[in-house]
Amino acid sequence: MNFELTKEFIDELRQRIEQKDEQGAHKMIEDLHAADIADVYDELNIQEARFIHIMLDSEKAADVLIELEQDDRERFLEVLPGDVIAKQFIDKLDSDDAADVLGELSGEKREEVLQYVQNLEQAGDIVDLLNYDEHSAGGLMAKELITVNENWNITTCLREMRKQAEDINEIYYVYVVDDEQKLKGTLSLKRLLLTPSTAKIKDIINTDVISVKTETPSEEVANIMDKYDLVALPVIDPLGRLVGRITIDDVVDVIREEAGRDYQMVSGITEKVEASDNTFQLTRARIPWLFIGLIGGIFGAQIIGMYEHDLGIYPEMAFFIPLIAAMGGNVGVQSSSIIVQSLAYNTLGIGGIGKKLLKELAVASINGLILSGIMLGYNFIAHDSFALTLTVSSALFAVIIFASSFGTFVPLLLDKLKIDPALATGPFITTVNDIMGLFIYLMIGRTLYAVL
Amino acid sequence: MNFELTKEFIDELRQRIEQKDEQGAHKMIEDLHAADIADVYDELNIQEARFIHIMLDSEKAADVLIELEQDDRERFLEVLPGDVIAKQFIDKLDSDDAADVLGELSGEKREEVLQYVQNLEQAGDIVDLLNYDEHSAGGLMAKELITVNENWNITTCLREMRKQAEDINEIYYVYVVDDEQKLKGTLSLKRLLLTPSTAKIKDIINTDVISVKTETPSEEVANIMDKYDLVALPVIDPLGRLVGRITIDDVVDVIREEAGRDYQMVSGITEKVEASDNTFQLTRARIPWLFIGLIGGIFGAQIIGMYEHDLGIYPEMAFFIPLIAAMGGNVGVQSSSIIVQSLAYNTLGIGGIGKKLLKELAVASINGLILSGIMLGYNFIAHDSFALTLTVSSALFAVIIFASSFGTFVPLLLDKLKIDPALATGPFITTVNDIMGLFIYLMIGRTLYAVL
Numbered sequence: 001m002n003f004e005l006t007k008e009f010i011d012e013l014r015q016r017i018e019q020k021d022e023q024g025a026h027k028m029i030e031d032l033h034a035a036d037i038a039d040v041y042d043e044l045n046i047q048e049a050r051f052i053h054i055m056l057d058s059e060k061a062a063d064v065l066i067e068l069e070q071d072d073r074e075r076f077l078e079v080l081p082g083d084v085i086a087k088q089f090i091d092k093l094d095s096d097d098a099a100d101v102l103g104e105l106s107g108e109k110r111e112e113v114l115q116y117v118q119n120l121e122q123a124g125d126i127v128d129l130l131n132y133d134e135h136s137a138g139g140l141m142a143k144e145l146i147t148v149n150e151n152w153n154i155t156t157c158l159r160e161m162r163k164q165a166e167d168i169n170e171i172y173y174v175y176v177v178d179d180e181q182k183l184k185g186t187l188s189l190k191r192l193l194l195t196p197s198t199a200k201i202k203d204i205i206n207t208d209v210i211s212v213k214t215e216t217p218s219e220e221v222a223n224i225m226d227k228y229d230l231v232a233l234p235v236i237d238p239l240g241r242l243v244g245r246i247t248i249d250d251v252v253d254v255i256r257e258e259a260g261r262d263y264q265m266v267s268g269i270t271e272k273v274e275a276s277d278n279t280f281q282l283t284r285a286r287i288p289w290l291f292i293g294l295i296g297g298i299f300g301a302q303i304i305g306m307y308e309h310d311l312g313i314y315p316e317m318a319f320f321i322p323l324i325a326a327m328g329g330n331v332g333v334q335s336s337s338i339i340v341q342s343l344a345y346n347t348l349g350i351g352g353i354g355k356k357l358l359k360e361l362a363v364a365s366i367n368g369l370i371l372s373g374i375m376l377g378y379n380f381i382a383h384d385s386f387a388l389t390l391t392v393s394s395a396l397f398a399v400i401i402f403a404s405s406f407g408t409f410v411p412l413l414l415d416k417l418k419i420d421p422a423l424a425t426g427p428f429i430t431t432v433n434d435i436m437g438l439f440i441y442l443m444i445g446r447t448l449y450a451v452l
Numbered sequence: 453m454n455f456e457l458t459k460e461f462i463d464e465l466r467q468r469i470e471q472k473d474e475q476g477a478h479k480m481i482e483d484l485h486a487a488d489i490a491d492v493y494d495e496l497n498i499q500e501a502r503f504i505h506i507m508l509d510s511e512k513a514a515d516v517l518i519e520l521e522q523d524d525r526e527r528f529l530e531v532l533p534g535d536v537i538a539k540q541f542i543d544k545l546d547s548d549d550a551a552d553v554l555g556e557l558s559g560e561k562r563e564e565v566l567q568y569v570q571n572l573e574q575a576g577d578i579v580d581l582l583n584y585d586e587h588s589a590g591g592l593m594a595k596e597l598i599t600v601n602e603n604w605n606i607t608t609c610l611r612e613m614r615k616q617a618e619d620i621n622e623i624y625y626v627y628v629v630d631d632e633q634k635l636k637g638t639l640s641l642k643r644l645l646l647t648p649s650t651a652k653i654k655d656i657i658n659t660d661v662i663s664v665k666t667e668t669p670s671e672e673v674a675n676i677m678d679k680y681d682l683v684a685l686p687v688i689d690p691l692g693r694l695v696g697r698i699t700i701d702d703v704v705d706v707i708r709e710e711a712g713r714d715y716q717m718v719s720g721i722t723e724k725v726e727a728s729d730n731t732f733q734l735t736r737a738r739i740p741w742l743f744i745g746l747i748g749g750i751f752g753a754q755i756i757g758m759y760e761h762d763l764g765i766y767p768e769m770a771f772f773i774p775l776i777a778a779m780g781g782n783v784g785v786q787s788s789s790i791i792v793q794s795l796a797y798n799t800l801g802i803g804g805i806g807k808k809l810l811k812e813l814a815v816a817s818i819n820g821l822i823l824s825g826i827m828l829g830y831n832f833i834a835h836d837s838f839a840l841t842l843t844v845s846s847a848l849f850a851v852i853i854f855a856s857s858f859g860t861f862v863p864l865l866l867d868k869l870k871i872d873p874a875l876a877t878g879p880f881i882t883t884v885n886d887i888m889g890l891f892i893y894l895m896i897g898r899t900l901y902a903v904l
Contacts, residue, residue: 033662035679158645165642172624172683189641190617193610210485226708227487229701231624231683248700249681252707256678259711260793266718267789267877268782275794275808282815286786287822293782294823297775298830304771311770315763318770319756322886323749325774329781330720330745330879334738337719341712342727356727363734370739371746378750425719427782434774 003036010043017048026055034063041068042276046075062092065101074104082109086116095122096142096250099129129244137221138214140254141235141244147175150184150205154197157187172232175242176205183234183242185209211236214243221246222254223346262344265422266337268293289427296431300325300438307442310449316385317445320392321438327371327396328403328437329430335360335407336425343411343421353412357405364404368397387445387452394448395441402440403433455488462495469500478507486512490519494728498527514544517553526556534561538568547574548594548702551581581696589673590666592706593687593696599627602636602657606649609639624684627694628657635686635694637661663688666695673698674706675798714796717874718789720745741879748883752777752890759894762901768837769897772844773890779823779848780855780889781882787812787859788877795863795873805864809857816856820849839897839904846900847893854892855885 009028016025029037029052037056041049041064053061053076065073077085090098090113102110110130117123125143132138146164148157157174165171174187185205195204211234212221225233225248233251235244260272268289273282304311304321311318339356342348348356372393379389407429411421461480468477481489481504489508493501493516505513505528517525529537542550542565554562562582569575577595584590598616600609609626617623626639637659647656663686664673677685677700685703687696712724720741725734756763756773763770791808794800800808824845831841859881863873 033660033680035681162645165645171641171645189623193614193617193623208485226701226704228485229487231700248683248704249678252678252700252704255704255707256711256797259708259715263711263715263718263789263793266715267785269786269790273790274797274799275790275811276799279811279814279818282790282811283818286783286815287819289786290779290782290819290823291826293778294775294826297772297778300774300778301771304774305768308767308771311767312764315760315767315770316757318763318767318773319753319760320749321770321773322752322756322777322890323746325777326745326749326752326781326882326886327742329778330742330882331738333719333878334721334741337715338721338725338727338734341715345708345726347726347728359727359731359734362731363738366731366735367739367742371742374743374746426785430778430782434778438774 003032005036005039005043010040013040013052014044014048017044017051022055025052029056034060035067037064038067041072049076058088059092062089065089066093066097070104073101077101077105082112083116085113087118090117090126091119091122094142094144095125095129096140096244098122099126100134102126103130103134132214135218136214137212137216137218137233137235137246138244140218140221140246140250141214142247143244145175145234145242145245146171146173147177147181147242148187148201150176150178150200150202152201154192154195154199154201154204157201158192158197172247173234173245175234175245176201177242181241183209183211183236183240186234209234212246213238218251218254219258219344222251222258225251226255258344262340262422262425266333266340266425268427293427293431296435299435303435303438303442307446310442310446314385314388314445314449316383316388317391317442317449320388320395321441324392324395324399324437324441325434328399328433331364331367331400332403332407332429332433333425335364335404336411336421336429339408339411340421340425343415353409353416356412357408360404360408361401364401367404368400371400372397387449390452391441391445391448395437395444398440398444399433399437402436403429406433406436455484457488457491457495462492465492465504466496466500469496469503474507477504481508486515487519489516493520493524501528510540511544514541517541518545518549522556525553529553529557534564535568537565539570542569542578543571543574546594546596547577547581548592548696550574551578552586554578555582555586584666587670588666589664589668589670589685589687589698590696592670592673592698592702593666594699595696597627597686597694597697598623598625599629599633599694600639600653602628602630602652602654604653606644606647606651606653606656609653610644610649624699625686625697627686627697628653629694633693635661635663635688635692638686661686664698665690670703670706671710671796674703674710677703678707710796714792714874714877718785718792718877720879745879745883748887751887755887755890755894759898762894762898766837766840766897766901768835768840769843769894769901772840772847773893775844776847776851776889776893777886780851780885783816783819783852784855784859784881784885785877787816787856788863788873788881791860791863792873792877795867805861805868808864809860812856812860813853816853819856820852823852824849839901842904843893843897843900847889847896850892850896851885851889854888855881858885858888 013025013028029040056064089101102113114123146161148160161174175183176185176187178184185207186209187201188206191204210224210228212224214235214237221233231248233246234242235246237243269285270288271285273285375396376389376393379392383389410424414421414424465477465480481492508516541553554565566575598613600612613626627635628637628639630636637657638661639653640658643656662676662680664676666687666689683700685698686694687698689695721737722740723737725737827848828841828845831844835841862876866873866876
């Protein structure tokens with residue numbers, strides 16, 4: 001059952017598609033999981049993928065659609081008429097997946113598709129879900145859930161659950177509500193198995209239930225599910241009424257995306273790309289930060305230009321320009337990324353910006369003393385200019401202190417201003433620290449050379 | 453129920469602890485979730501935390517222990533005698549958590565604790581689990597699971613499930629085995645609810661089950677559960693016998709740790725630290741890469757030293773040293789992190805290293821042409837030295853090509869050699885590219901200045 005995608009498999013499949021061998025091609029993929037079929041599509045061109053897709057049974061075809069990357073899905077759907085999309089996909093999907101797919105279509109096409117959705121309840125759920133911000137609990141949740149009334153007994157409860165379960169893929173939790181649909185608690189399937197059937201739901205309910213509001217941001221949803229080890233999380237509206245539930249598999253995607261976005265930022269990449277994307281996508285994701293780095297470099301050139309005369313007399317001062325710039329960049333990236341990670345995972349602890357900066361200054365001072373000390377020793381032996389030796393070490397210390405403070409302060413500030421603090425990692429911090437480092441170094445150099 | 457940790461809460465709690473107000477302190481925390489209590493401990497010193505801990509009921513006390521950071525837990529346990537650890541913690545925990553806690557103790561202490569474990573089956577399970585590598589499926593799995601025989605009917609099955617369920621916190625899946633304990637499939641709780649009780653398990657079993665072997669690495673477990681949207685994953689031994697199951701909450705931790713590790717690497721941090729860690733931990737995590745950066749800087753200084761004479765004559769060549777170094781660093785980090793992410797999430801696609809390098813060269817050439825073109829325009833206006841203008845642009849192009857290829861090749865090579873490719877991101881790539889960039893720039897500069 002565990003499938004591994006190989007070049008041989010793809011070659012054979014392509015050959016069958018080319019020969020229009022429908023049966024042969026179908027046989028190769030019919031037993032695969034939807035996620036594996038989506039991986040297969042990634043290696044095919046769109047005509048080949050369509051050839052296979054029309055042979056899948058409609059339940060699986062809909063599942064494969066959900067597993068595709070967003071842009072592949074858009075290309076897939078764009079040529080299909082509205083009624084086919086409605087019948088073959090939207091009717092077969094859970095409400096959250098259906099809303100995600102519809103949300104990607106243009107407004108016009110979306111309305112067309114919605115008209116053709118057979119199941120009116122499903123259509124209503126989807127319209128509801130489309131109203132929520134996609135980065136909120138409302139945007140993540142599905143409407144399919146099993147709810148029972150707190151006043152029922154277990155027999156009634158089981159009967160109702162059977163009825164409701166028909167629309168639902170898998171049951172992890174049963175939610176208990178009162179007559180006004182307000183969430184009162186959860187029912188564990190284990191308790192349900194272990195309790196005599198005359199007992200009331202009220203008596204076996206677990207009221208210790210963690211829930212989120214529809215407007216809770218998805219990062220917070222992820223942190224809550226992770227922290228409390230939850231598999232499903234109920235979502236309530238402002239009146240406390242149960243409106244949906246989020247399952248952990250959707251949140252795993254949020255966690256990966258979030259981690260991926262922070263990783264891209266620190267690497268200087270502006271959009272989600274994978275090594276398998278095309279040259280244009282890869283270039284577009286990479287050039288913006290490189291351009292900003294270039295502007296930074298031009299500023300740096302102008303700063304050095306202001307010291308051209310000094311460099312003409314003391315060319316050895318140029319030796320340590322890359323060292324100072326690199327250390328400023330490295331220290332700044334370290335500081336900012338520790339803060340960004342702690343903000344993301346809510347592990348910053350309590351206490352204000354002042355306290356964080358003070359601790360950072362302590363760390364920076366220790367690092368600065370050690371590294372400047374090493375450079376002092378090295379230059380003392382390697383170079384006979386005392387002015388150079390002193391310039392490098394004192395500039396290195398100053399740059400480390402500056403870069404640490406800046407790298408700590410900026411993300412904290414951005415977070416206070418409700419801007420993504422991850423913007424302050426990677427090339428931005430490196431570029432600013434490069435320029436400031438140069439300035440500090442050359443200024444100290446000019447002063448010390450004049451004095452000594 | 454949703455708890456938010458505030459400074460006021462901690463201040464009040466500390467005050468009560470100081471006044472030895474056991475009842476008052478207990479009242480503040482008794483209704484909190486174990487994960488929240490662990491967060492409270494983080495803000496207290498160890499005496500204060502112990503004062504609270506002894507007041508918790510033993511089930512919750514054990515759960516809090518699991519939620520603590522590893523080093524806090526070790527400090528907590530180190531003063532307790534073996535029998536207390538066994539009775540208060542190990543007996544109350546799931547086998548996987550119990551094995552994790554025991555695995556952190558010294559060999560001697562571990563044996564002592566194991567002798568006191570009351571439940572002999574639990575003790576046996578723990579000893580089994582301790583044999584597995586902690587970064588494998590065996591190290592992640594728990595032994596508690598519900599298994600039914602394929603030949604039973606539903607009534608027998610439900611009776612047996614009730615018996616087994618007593619030891620288990622929550623049921624997500626029921627596993628079906630044959631007489632030899634070989635995994636045959638899963639039973640959906642939904643099917644169980646919907647099917648008449650005389651049916652055989654065989655008739656409603658889902659045989660399409662994805663499983664992993666005990667030795668499957670934990671990253672692969674995480675990728676499988678994410679890809680197939682699984683909540684629980686059965687683990688089998690080499691004979692195909694069911695030996696345990698992994699739940700998604702454990703895998704979420706793996707995913708976060710893995711993402712965190714890659715993020716640290718690219719930021720130049722050598723161990724897991726949070727902003728709330730102490731100065732010593734923060735310094736220790738940061739100095740190794742800074743030191744390597746420093747060595748790189750010294751090499752850089754020596755390379756520039758070789759061109760001291762040229763710089764004395766053409767000091768304007770120094771202007772663009774930081775630009776070249778920074779661009780090499782930025783491009784290299786971009787290339788390597790795209791490869792590392794694609795390796796981690798298994799989205800590299802099929803095809804060899806050669807194909808990847810060719811595509812990377814295409815991307816690098818486009819970026820290189822654009823950025824060198826901009827610099828050509830800028831320098832043409834801003835500087836009157838044609839030699840400098842040509843040197844900067846051609847060196848920039850060459851550096852971008854080199855840094856891209858190097859940043860793509862090294863992680864792919866490390867991966868082939870079974871070394872963590874993330875090592876090739878961050879300061880390593882930056883440092884190497886800084887040095888190579890300098891060398892390329894100065895060499896081209898000397899040549900062009902001589903010719904023009």
